[in-house]
Amino acid sequence: MTAEIVTLHQVAVEAPPAFSAAINADLLQKIRMAPVPVLFLNAPDGADWAGYCGSHDQTENGEVVLDSKLVETCLRKPNSQHIVEVYLHESAHRLMPGHWHNAAFFCMNFVLHLRAGKLKRPVWHGIKFYDIQDEIDFESPGRFFQLMRWAWLLAVELAETEETAEECATLIHQKYQEFCEWLDAADEREEAATQRRTAAVQHLRNIESDLADARADRLLHFVFGGVAGLLVATFFLWG
Ligand SMILES: [Zn+2]
Numbered sequence: 001m002t003a004e005i006v007t008l009h010q011v012a013v014e015a016p017p018a019f020s021a022a023i024n025a026d027l028l029q030k031i032r033m034a035p036v037p038v039l040f041l042n043a044p045d046g047a048d049w050a051g052y053c054g055s056h057d058q059t060e061n062g063e064v065v066l067d068s069k070l071v072e073t074c075l076r077k078p079n080s081q082h083i084v085e086v087y088l089h090e091s092a093h094r095l096m097p098g099h100w101h102n103a104a105f106f107c108m109n110f111v112l113h114l115r116a117g118k119l120k121r122p123v124w125h126g127i128k129f130y131d132i133q134d135e136i137d138f139e140s141p142g143r144f145f146q147l148m149r150w151a152w153l154l155a156v157e158l159a160e161t162e163e164t165a166e167e168c169a170t171l172i173h174q175k176y177q178e179f180c181e182w183l184d185a186a187d188e189r190e191e192a193a194t195q196r197r198t199a200a201v202q203h204l205r206n207i208e209s210d211l212a213d214a215r216a217d218r219l220l221h222f223v224f225g226g227v228a229g230l231l232v233a234t235f236f237l238w239g
Contacts, residue, residue: 041066056094
């Protein structure tokens with residue numbers, strides 16, 4: 001029995017019109033990013049992805065994958081806002097390999113969305129907690145809040161610069177490492193601060209104790225002096 005094996009390979013095709021209309025030269029100029037190639041695949045029914053970004057060494061040209069249904073007229077006309085959001089999200093993955101959905105990825109993704117400006121609504125409305133899910137810790141949200149704040153402020157700053165998206169990615173990667181090291185040392189800083197506060201409180205208590213002792217001594221001297229004076233007076237009066 002001979003098995004018929006289906007074989008496939010990638011072939012460059014003309015971009016679907018809905019894709020060209022959404023991801024155009026104007027957008028690429030605004031986000032200052034070299035075009036990331038796209039491979040269109042038909043996501044199986046029930047698939048929970050609209051796009052994905054495989055590791056670079058498993059691609060032919062560093063392409064990201066988008067679901068063909070994004071750009072085809074199915075029940076509804078293609079949604080350009082959604083196409084842009086998915087393309088920017090997957091391109092941010094391509095720019096930030098190894099960061100998955102951490103704060104560095106969130107920052108890069110946010111930069112692209114901010115730079116993209118407004119279509120039907122501001123493109124940054126497509127930013128979600130999903131994009132920073134790796135940092136979320138419901139038991140101990142303090143670190144998450146700090147990372148979110150860091151990523152937010154850096155993204156807003158970088159979005160206004162002339163740096164290319166690729167230069168932003170390098171910068172974000174470096175700053176993320178530095179910020180994580182700073183956060184990791186936070187426990188040591190907190191422990192040192194606690195020790196300083198404890199020592200300061202103990203020092204104050206010692207001072208208060210010394211003052212109380214001094215007041216007690218003065219009171220004793222006063223009482224003793226009074227009694228002695230009374231005895232002397234009594235001696236002269238009755239002597
Ligand atoms: Zn993703």
